[in-house]
Amino acid sequence: MTITDLPQPNPGRARLLGTATLLVVAAGSAAGLFLVPADALQGEVQRLLYVHVPAAWLAMLSFFVVFVMSVLYLIQRDPKWDLLAVSAAEIGIVFTALALVLGSLWGKPTWGVWWTWDPRLTTTAIMLMIYVGYLTVRSFADDPDKRARWSAIIGIIGFVDVPIVYLSVLWWRTLHQPPSSPRSMAGEFVYVLLLNVAAFTLLYVYLMLRRYRLAVAERHVEELRLTRDDGRIT
Amino acid sequence: MKSSLALRTWAILWKDLLIELRTKQSFSAMVFFAALVLFLFGFAIGPDTATLSRLGGGLLWIAIAFTGMLSLGRTFQSEEVAGGLDGLRMYPGEIRAIYLGKLLANFSMLVVLEVVLVPVAAVLLQLEPWGRFPLFVGITLLGTFGFSVIGTFYASLTQHLRARELMLPLLLFPALVPVFLGAVNGTTLALAGDPLDRIGGWIRLLISFDIIFFVVCVWIYPLVLEE
Numbered sequence: 001m002t003i004t005d006l007p008q009p010n011p012g013r014a015r016l017l018g019t020a021t022l023l024v025v026a027a028g029s030a031a032g033l034f035l036v037p038a039d040a041l042q043g044e045v046q047r048l049l050y051v052h053v054p055a056a057w058l059a060m061l062s063f064f065v066v067f068v069m070s071v072l073y074l075i076q077r078d079p080k081w082d083l084l085a086v087s088a089a090e091i092g093i094v095f096t097a098l099a100l101v102l103g104s105l106w107g108k109p110t111w112g113v114w115w116t117w118d119p120r121l122t123t124t125a126i127m128l129m130i131y132v133g134y135l136t137v138r139s140f141a142d143d144p145d146k147r148a149r150w151s152a153i154i155g156i157i158g159f160v161d162v163p164i165v166y167l168s169v170l171w172w173r174t175l176h177q178p179p180s181s182p183r184s185m186a187g188e189f190v191y192v193l194l195l196n197v198a199a200f201t202l203l204y205v206y207l208m209l210r211r212y213r214l215a216v217a218e219r220h221v222e223e224l225r226l227t228r229d230d231g232r233i234t
Numbered sequence: 235m236k237s238s239l240a241l242r243t244w245a246i247l248w249k250d251l252l253i254e255l256r257t258k259q260s261f262s263a264m265v266f267f268a269a270l271v272l273f274l275f276g277f278a279i280g281p282d283t284a285t286l287s288r289l290g291g292g293l294l295w296i297a298i299a300f301t302g303m304l305s306l307g308r309t310f311q312s313e314e315v316a317g318g319l320d321g322l323r324m325y326p327g328e329i330r331a332i333y334l335g336k337l338l339a340n341f342s343m344l345v346v347l348e349v350v351l352v353p354v355a356a357v358l359l360q361l362e363p364w365g366r367f368p369l370f371v372g373i374t375l376l377g378t379f380g381f382s383v384i385g386t387f388y389a390s391l392t393q394h395l396r397a398r399e400l401m402l403p404l405l406l407f408p409a410l411v412p413v414f415l416g417a418v419n420g421t422t423l424a425l426a427g428d429p430l431d432r433i434g435g436w437i438r439l440l441i442s443f444d445i446i447f448f449v450v451c452v453w454i455y456p457l458v459l460e461e
Contacts, residue, residue: 074457129408136404140395150391153457154405157387160450161409168412168439172419 006080006216009209017209021202028199031192048106050193054200055099059124061204062092063131063159070155073148082148083219085155086138087211089131091204096128119170126165130158144222239328246322246335251342253312260308261343264301268351271297272358287360291422294355295377295414301351302344302381303403306389309336314393323459333386333455340389341382348374361425369433370424376440377417383444384409387451391458416440 032050039046069085072078103121104114115121134154141147254261275293279285286293313319322332352374355361363370388405392398407414420436 074454126408126411129404133401133405133408137392137395137401140397140401142396146394149457149460150395153391153454156454157384157409157447157450160446161412164412164439164443164446165408168415171435171439172415 006083006219008216009213014206014209014213017202017206021199021206024195024199024202028192028196031195036188036192042110045106045109048102049189050196052099052102052106053193054197055095055102056120056124057197058200058204059092059096059099059127061201062088062095063127063162065208066092066131066134066155067159070152070159073152074156079144079148079219082152083215084208084212085152086135087208087215089134089155091207091211093128093131093135095204096124096131100124100128117169117173119166119173122169122173123162123166126169127158127162130154130161134158144219239331239334242325242327242331243334243338246332247338247342250309250312250336250339254339254343260305261346264305264343264347265350267304268297268301268347269354269358271300272351272355276358283360286358287362288426290355290359290361291420291425292418293359294352294361294421295418297351297355298344298348298378299381299407299410299414301347302340302378302385303406305343305347306340306385306406307399307402309340309386309389310393319393319459323461329456329459330452332459333390333452336390337382337386340386341379344378344382345375348378363425365427366424370421373417373420373424373433373437373440376437376444377413377420380413380417380440380444380447381410383447383451384413387447387455387458390455412439412443416443 028050032047036047038044065088066085069081069088073081073085100121103124107116107121108114134151137154138147138151141150272293275289275296276286279289310319313322319332323329352363356363385406388402388409392401392405395401416436416439420433420440423433423436
């Protein structure tokens with residue numbers, strides 16, 4: 001399989017998706033900021049929910065995508081799965097970090113501390129470290145095929161590990177409010193939250209398309225360098 | 235086929251242990267390094283024996299993890315001379331025997347290290363492991379096995395990377411969080427007593443982690459060594 005065969009997303013459709021995403025994200029933010037009333041107990045700070053939960057959702061979604069792409073790569077050895085995996089890992093790290101920062105900002109006024117050793121918070125931080133390891137391994141491997149194979153293995157091990165990390169931290173500490181679920185929230189809050197989840201998911205698809213395009217371009221450059229220098233890496 | 239896997243595993247294990255027995259330098263260096271880490275904890279935390287013995291389980295496991303990490307890095311480096319790994323790979327039979335042999339070699343090295351380290355730690359940190367000794371030994375073995383399973387796997391994976399000394403702990407320590415929590419809490423309960431009977435949960439966690447990752451690592455190991 002050569003790099004020139006890699007499928008490319010249609011730029012026109014990607015632009016259309018980008019415009020749609022922008023509109024839905026704007027609508028979700030407006031609804032979260034102005035449409036729903038502030039929380040009776042926590043006040044305005046509770047509005048962080050409408051970005052914190054979607055960010056955490058994207059973090060988990062990304063790492064699931066990394067896992068699936070890693071498995072597909074190891075079975076089919078098609079470079080496009082590897083490039084999709086690294087795109088998902090990078091976007092996942094951004095949203096994991098966002099979810100952590102937002103959780104911390106939310107924690108200060110509600111719990112009185114920037115950080116608690118809460119199971120979900122701690123697992124998210126460990127998950128971030130696992131996938132930073134994934135990206136770092138890639139930057140230290142020169143051969144594209146080995147890089148893809150090694151990082152796919154790490155993507156699989158990491159994905160198997162995260163639930164066990166969560167359970168172990170859960171046994172270690174148990175003092176978080178139960179996860180927000182439709183049952184513990186009033187109707188209008190749920191709709192606004194779902195709207196924001198949908199907006200972030202659209203944003204995710206759009207970012208994946210852009211990042212994958214970039215990954216293909218990077219591979220082209222790498223391939224050109226390898227041929228020009230007779231296999232020597234500069 | 236079955237016997238060939240066991241034979242090959244045994245051959246690699248015996249080869250590595252023999253190298254260690256004949257040279258001995260790296261083992262004594264490991265023991266002194268681990269003891270040194272315990273001394274550093276003493277200096278960092280202060281000479282208050284009550285505090286030291288309360289933190290004993292955690293300190294012991296940090297010493298084991300740091301020392302073990304350094305010895306893992308060497309596991310596959312010994313094969314780099316004169317294409318040792320290519321030689322091992324070219325022998326007929328299961329390639330998984332390389333992983334299993336190295337895993338058992340690492341595990342045995344760490345267990346021997348712990349046989350020396352635990353009495354030293356007991357003296358320095360005023361620990362009392364003798365009261366519930368079988369429980370203490372069981373948890374230590376389960377934790378050490380989990381550490382060796384992931385450790386040997388990642389040591390092999392990072393062998394050909396640039397900056398592998400940095401990459402091994404960066405990959406290993408986050409993946410080991412369940413082992414670390416299970417081993418530290420289990421050890422602490424075995425040392426200090428367990429009035430609420432919580433130790434069973436940690437033992438089950440360690441056993442599950444060991445089994446899951448042993449199966450996964452053995453299963454996908456051939457992909458690591460593929461050329």
